[in-house]
Amino acid sequence: MQALIQRSAAALISAAFALAASSALAQTRAECEKNYKPQVGQAGKDVVWVPTPDELVARMLRMAQVTSKDIVFDLGAGDGKIAIAAGKVGATATGIEYNSDMAKLAQCFVKAEGVGDKVRIIEGDIFKEDFSKATVITMYLLPELNLRLRPTILNMRPGTRVTSHQFTMGEWEPDEKAEMDYRTAYLWIVPAKAAGTWTFKDANGATFTANLAQTFQKLSGDVMVGSAKQPLVGATLRGEEIRFAFNDDKGVTRSLTGTVRGNEINGTLRGGGADAKVTGTRK
DSSP, rough: OHHHHHHHHHHHHHHHHHHHHHHHHHHHHHHTTTTTOOTTOOBSSSSSSOOOOOOHHHHHHHHHTOTTTTTEEEEEESSSSSHHHHTTTTEEEEEEOOOHHHHHHHHHHHHHOOOOTEEEEOOOOOOSSSSSSOOOOEEEHHHHHHHHHHHHTTTTOTTOOOESOOOTTTTTTEEEEEEEEEEEEEEEEOOOOOOOOEEEEETTTOOOEEEEETTTTTEOOOEEETTTEEOOOOEEHHHHHEEEEOOOOOSSEEEEEEEEEEEEEEEEEOOTTSOEEEEEEEO
């Protein structure tokens, strides 16, 4: 009997501790702010803190077409708003925040919003932390910080989507922008490296050579078919997807749609009465 009472008491104590632990974890946002509540405009390491409006956060994530398959990194996470929003649409999200108090607040908000299985906030420096696995990058920094990050971003996997509140990437023009209540959201798609001389060949052995010059996602150049050189027309690059058109040596307009993977382009050449699969290799 005494053993039964002891086991019952132990069970009650364990349940009480579990309930207390559960209550401690189930904080509300208001409870998170009891120890630290940031003020709009407060100074940070490189920027002042100004939160992005909820509507613009949603618009940025829509522009980047964020889904549950994505790995999102928010650079300069602040209170974790954007990372949390990405987690709520199913993405795996990481926010990087330099300010220790702000990072702890964001971590608390993650628990309060119930997205701890999808979102983490780390205290760190965006210029030192590794975010190379990101499929989507979000940020609200300053123009000079965007430019410092630009070389790193341009070396990421082609097709990585980058969205920024308010500030641009200098001469790297956005692929898309949206205005909302006097604020602007920008989207860039990291382009593949397509510059160079490419020799294309189809299954029948027919060849042509394309000389491509590249400035970010913009392409220019010419195509040599036989002894005829023709300029590229409508050349575009969106991530790994490349498109351009030209007139062949018979004056027929041909258009290529393909995918850039390292030193190879695989695609389809249309025009001249039939479509042909072609493979291009870069010298």
